[in-house]
Amino acid sequence: REIVLPAALPQILTGLQIALPVSLIVGIVTEMLMGGTGLGAAMIAASRFADSPGVFAGIVEIAIAGFCLVKGIAALRRRLLRWHQEAQIPTTV
Secondary structure, three states, X not given: OOOHHHHHHHHHHHHHHHHHHHHHHHHHHHHXXXXXXXXXXXXXXXXXXXXXXXXXXXXXXXXXXXXXXXXXXXXXXXXXXXXXXXXXXXXXX
């Protein structure tokens, strides 16, 4: 517990950093295809009625959510991996 988790934490966080944006995309696309009441369904409804601002608003919302996920994981990575070599400031110029 004291050795294995800290040693595996960089790989765990890398997996989260890759999986979270992919899961956001898959969730939105699944909602578009299967129907529902969320953002994907709202974008499909807007596209059916030729509401371009509604579709672009959905795209911007997805981009903001993805950006926040990526930055959140990066901040978590910096906080949890202060001891790891990738978090160290390079000593050479």
